[in-house]
Amino acid sequence: MDMNTIEELLPTADPAAWRPGDAWLAGGTVLFSYGSSTLRRLLDITEAGWEPVTITEDGIELAATCKVAELYALPDRPGLPGEWRALDLVRQCCDAFVASFKIWNASTVGGNICTALPAGPMISLCAALDGVATVLSPDGRTRQVPVAELVVGEARTTLAPGELLRSVHLPASALHARVAFRRLSLSNLGRSGVLLIGRVGDDGALVLTVTASTKRPVQLRFAAPGPDAGELRAALVAAIPFDLYHDDIHGLPVWRRDMTFRLAEEIRAELLESTITERA
Numbered sequence: 428m429d430m431n432t433i434e435e436l437l438p439t440a441d442p443a444a445w446r447p448g449d450a451w452l453a454g455g456t457v458l459f460s461y462g463s464s465t466l467r468r469l470l471d472i473t474e475a476g477w478e479p480v481t482i483t484e485d486g487i488e489l490a491a492t493c494k495v496a497e498l499y500a501l502p503d504r505p506g507l508p509g510e511w512r513a514l515d516l517v518r519q520c521c522d523a524f525v526a527s528f529k530i531w532n533a534s535t536v537g538g539n540i541c542t543a544l545p546a547g548p549m550i551s552l553c554a555a556l557d558g559v560a561t562v563l564s565p566d567g568r569t570r571q572v573p574v575a576e577l578v579v580g581e582a583r584t585t586l587a588p589g590e591l592l593r594s595v596h597l598p599a600s601a602l603h604a605r606v607a608f609r610r611l612s613l614s615n616l617g618r619s620g621v622l623l624i625g626r627v628g629d630d631g632a633l634v635l636t637v638t639a640s641t642k643r644p645v646q647l648r649f650a651a652p653g654p655d656a657g658e659l660r661a662a663l664v665a666a667i668p669f670d671l672y673h674d675d676i677h678g679l680p681v682w683r684r685d686m687t688f689r690l691a692e693e694i695r696a697e698l699l700e701s702t703i704t705e706r707a
């Protein structure tokens with residue numbers, strides 16, 4: 428879509444350069460498809476030179492400018508700790524995009540999170556793995572915020588004007604966990620209507636992250652040995668009021684709620700009942 432109010436394209440990732448009428452430009456797949464009649468400048472962060480993926484023993488640092496295609500290649504990297512079982516989620520979440528070649532190779536982790544669509548698969552991945560975002564402010568300050576709290580509603584984040592998402596840290600403790608992934612869509616290649624991820628760490632605690640069916644990520648944490656089916660359902664009912672279920676062409680709220688219950692129970696059974704079998 429034409430953006431004929433744009434007067435300048437500025438290559439910078441310096442929040443101090445930001446002024447009203449500016450937008451950070453990453454892959455551009457939202458900016459150029461939705462268009463705008465108010466923006467004056469695009470601040471292009473793609474030439475910032477940020478390493479897309481940095482691996483340390485503490486975990487993985489994803490630059491906001493890491494492209495979906497680059498993230499998809501991550502599990503093939505030599506030298507990754509074999510016990511980071513949760514890396515299985517990387518490709519499952521990238522595939523949840525069901526993206527065209529163009530979007531796959533242009534759109535970024537940061538752009539996906541900041542767009543804050545309920546079906547944002549980078550939100551699902553980063554929230555489920557307790558990802559912590561580093562955010563740079565125009566006044567020079569830096570803050571850290573869990574991705575699960577950065578996205579607060581459909582197309583709504585806690586980013587203040589001019590704030591720039593720099594990176595997301597995925598901690599090794601979460602990468603070490605056993606995980607289960609479930610996704611549903613109304614059509615074969617459709618947008619996610621429900622996307623749930625479960626994680627069980629070495630302490631036996633279960634972390635369940637609900638995305639796509641809800642307007643924002645919802646996370647439930649259960650100490651070991653975890654909930655039974657009834658306790659899980661009661662916890663979901665308590666955590667997700669009906670009006671938090673998303674309502675659009677990709678799924679009615681009633682369907683999203685019922686499938687959330689169903690997939691959550693599948694994840695509970697897969698992760699917790701296999702724990703019991705392993706111990707026996």
Ligand SMILES: Cc1cc2nc3c(=O)[nH]c(=O)nc-3n(C[C@H](O)[C@H](O)[C@H](O)COP(=O)(O)OP(=O)(O)OC[C@H]3O[C@@H](n4cnc5c(N)ncnc54)[C@H](O)[C@@H]3O)c2cc1C
Pocket residue numbers: 450451452453454455456457458459460472491492524530533534535536537538539540541542544546547548586590591592593618619
């Ligand atoms: C046909 C089509 C299908 C799509 N399907 C899906 C889908 O199923 N799920 C989904 O989630 N999205 C979908 N999208 C939307 C979009 O492609 C993705 O959300 C994509 O990941 C956005 O990333 P980007 O790098 O292209 O963002 P951009 O377009 O560059 O930016 C998007 C927004 O985020 C801001 N932004 C970007 N990076 C940062 C940063 N580091 N810090 C602060 N603000 C930033 C920009 O200013 C802009 O407001 C679809 C888009 C199209 C065109």
